[in-house]
Amino acid sequence: MASGSEECSGAATIRDVARRAGVSATTVSRSLRGISYVAPETRDRIARAAAELDYAIPGYLPRPQLIGVVARYPSQWFFAESIATIERTLRGTGHDLVLYGVGDEEGRRNFLERIAASSFLDGIIIVATSFDETERAALDRLGVPVGVVGGYAPGLPRVGIDDENAMRMATQHLLGLGHREIGLISFAPGDTVGYDTTWTRRQGYTVAMDDASAPVPSQWIISRESTVRGGVRAAEELLTLSRLPTALVAMSDEMALGALWTLRRAGIVVPDAMSIIGFDDNEMAIGSDLTTIHQPVHEQAERATLGLLARLRGDDGEDEDINLPTRLVVRGSTGPCRG
Amino acid sequence: MASGSEECSGAATIRDVARRAGVSATTVSRSLRGISYVAPETRDRIARAAAELDYAIPGYLPRPQLIGVVARYPSQWFFAESIATIERTLRGTGHDLVLYGVGDEEGRRNFLERIAASSFLDGIIIVATSFDETERAALDRLGVPVGVVGGYAPGLPRVGIDDENAMRMATQHLLGLGHREIGLISFAPGDTVGYDTTWTRRQGYTVAMDDASAPVPSQWIISRESTVRGGVRAAEELLTLSRLPTALVAMSDEMALGALWTLRRAGIVVPDAMSIIGFDDNEMAIGSDLTTIHQPVHEQAERATLGLLARLRGDDGEDEDINLPTRLVVRGSTGPCRG
Numbered sequence A, B: 001m002a003s004g005s006e007e008c009s010g011a012a013t014i015r016d017v018a019r020r021a022g023v024s025a026t027t028v029s030r031s032l033r034g035i036s037y038v039a040p041e042t043r044d045r046i047a048r049a050a051a052e053l054d055y056a057i058p059g060y061l062p063r064p065q066l067i068g069v070v071a072r073y074p075s076q077w078f079f080a081e082s083i084a085t086i087e088r089t090l091r092g093t094g095h096d097l098v099l100y101g102v103g104d105e106e107g108r109r110n111f112l113e114r115i116a117a118s119s120f121l122d123g124i125i126i127v128a129t130s131f132d133e134t135e136r137a138a139l140d141r142l143g144v145p146v147g148v149v150g151g152y153a154p155g156l157p158r159v160g161i162d163d164e165n166a167m168r169m170a171t172q173h174l175l176g177l178g179h180r181e182i183g184l185i186s187f188a189p190g191d192t193v194g195y196d197t198t199w200t201r202r203q204g205y206t207v208a209m210d211d212a213s214a215p216v217p218s219q220w221i222i223s224r225e226s227t228v229r230g231g232v233r234a235a236e237e238l239l240t241l242s243r244l245p246t247a248l249v250a251m252s253d254e255m256a257l258g259a260l261w262t263l264r265r266a267g268i269v270v271p272d273a274m275s276i277i278g279f280d281d282n283e284m285a286i287g288s289d290l291t292t293i294h295q296p297v298h299e300q301a302e303r304a305t306l307g308l309l310a311r312l313r314g315d316d317g318e319d320e321d322i323n324l325p326t327r328l329v330v331r332g333s334t335g336p337c338r339g
Helices: A005-009 A014-021 A025-033 A040-052 A077-090 A105-117 A133-142 A163-176 A192-211 A228-238 A253-265 A283-287 A297-312 B005-009 B014-021 B025-033 B040-052 B077-090 B105-117 B133-142 B163-176 B192-211 B228-238 B253-265 B283-287 B297-312
Strands: A065-071 A095-101 A121-127 A146-149 A158-161 A182-187 A221-224 A247-250 A275-277 A292-294 A321-324 A327-329 B065-071 B095-101 B121-127 B146-149 B158-161 B182-187 B221-224 B247-250 B275-277 B292-294 B321-324 B327-329
Touching (some): A014 A040, A077 A121, A095 A105, A095 B077, A105 A133, A121 A133, A121 A297, A163 A182, A163 A292, A228 A247, A228 A253, B014 B040, B025 B040, B077 B297, B095 B121, B121 B297, B163 B275
Parallel strands (some): A065 A095, A158 A321
16 A cells, blocks of 8 residues: 555546656656647647646646737727637637737737737737737747738738728629719728728729729718717718718728718718618627628638637648638618719 | 856846845746746736846746636627726736636636636636536635626625616616606526626616506516617517507617617607617717616726736735616607607
8 A cells, every 4th residue: 555645545647647648757747837849739638638637747837828819999899709709719729818909009018018028928819900010020029820810911821801892892882873972981091000901991992983983072081980989970070061972981880880870860861861881790780770891700710710720730721811701781771872 | 257157148147137126036936937926016026127137047938927807798898898998907917818708608618627727817807797606616716816897796806886776777767757668678587697687687677667656567578688689689579569668678788779770660769659778888879879877887897907906916905896886878769758
């Protein structure tokens, strides 16, 4: 019985963990101490074996595998849905999600300080956020795989949509209904963090209008923050003009809904007196009968996450820039031009 | 020059870090290896000193201080706003936010496995999520400080609102306008994760109706999922009844807006033919002129986070159950009963 303490007490040793995981005791030690590289799949197997045997290296805390998720406005639709999808996709892979909001200067500085001061992130997913050269260099120095959901990030694997094409489709829907006087409710281009998306969507609108030889008076392009309130304000400004367009394209459903309510309150009947089309196809668009462009947010976030996990396993197959299809969803807020 | 490598190369030693942080080299070692308890403030000071001197214990990765945030539906309004606020509040404190969505069985299992298999979380914030006894025991076993935002969690420090009082206020607003036939659009009580909140809000409605001796036919209490779509479905079901109430209380703005749009499409003018009041005062409520109950989501999340940080510093002062005030916000969706 003197040597039987292992059998009697059931307390597992590092050798038991090694046996169960099919690796050497040295590998178990390296993995659980987190002090040198062990392939993620092996690390998972060892962590599972250690958990099953209730084994911990005395005095050591396990080191989690962490994926940093960087998002401008974590509570706004595209960001919130992406974050929720990334969290779901990471379940069971042994990775946890660490969130960084970078919609303001303080948040950006905090994120850059966190990644500069420490290297506890195993990978990073950027949600629709642009970085300047200095910030990009800091990311590159980290030396961990990075994936991108939406927006634009030259040189990084990205899953997004073709914003120009989507916005052209929205504008052409209105042109097809006979509208030629079409205004644009735009994100604010001065908002540099979202500059690329704003610019690319503007381009889609402009190209469609040019193709149809429809002129665009500059006062019909109104830029505001990308929120319901921004849409309310854009529509209020529009209503001060002596001549109104007959239709509006908005860069988000939130802005479109803000504009829709403002028009209704002003007694302008939608779509009889004014058509309006949004962008995103969020839950509110369905409820409020808003014609819009559907973009597959969950698929973008899921594919970007799976791609990152593949790269963490050493598989380079998903190292691409992918655009998923968008589509026009016609509901009740757009109709023929009665001008 | 033989002993001058420190000055020449600038490479810092553990003693330099200890001097700068005002602690012993042993404490620096314990802290940076994360192998035994060091007070969070000291740990921060050492981490800062080590970062400033670019010092790392050879072979060791820094261990982050992580706060787990547990939320049922990370992309829904209350949850998304709470998560964003917690992230903002944690900046500069040396803590990072790890997100767990627990709105489905898989998510709950994943969270419980993560906390059972490892102890890398330094604290946990629960956002409006109930736990059963087994889950609660697993949380207690972790032995880290826990804070609660919204919902109910007996025995844990919590910052929330008085849901019963808030719902009574909403119902009394309609009673005060002369309505006596008031329906309720409720969360689904079978949705056990939110059972407490659902039940408490129902209680507020029932108490207000009882106090006014207003009867409540059971078919006017309709339960659906807490989304815009749930509100659409609840209103559609209501419209199949031979006799309609003259006013509706909804348990969330999202449900109220879904109902509002459905009524509009059915040609029922709000508020002339039907008044409707929501709950939350989210951005959509402002844009759509919805009367509602304002609840201070950012303040709830911020105070719960600050309380947790205080407990992590060993300060028990915030160990309480706090309700922040709610208030009635009257907009255009409620009016006098014309019955």
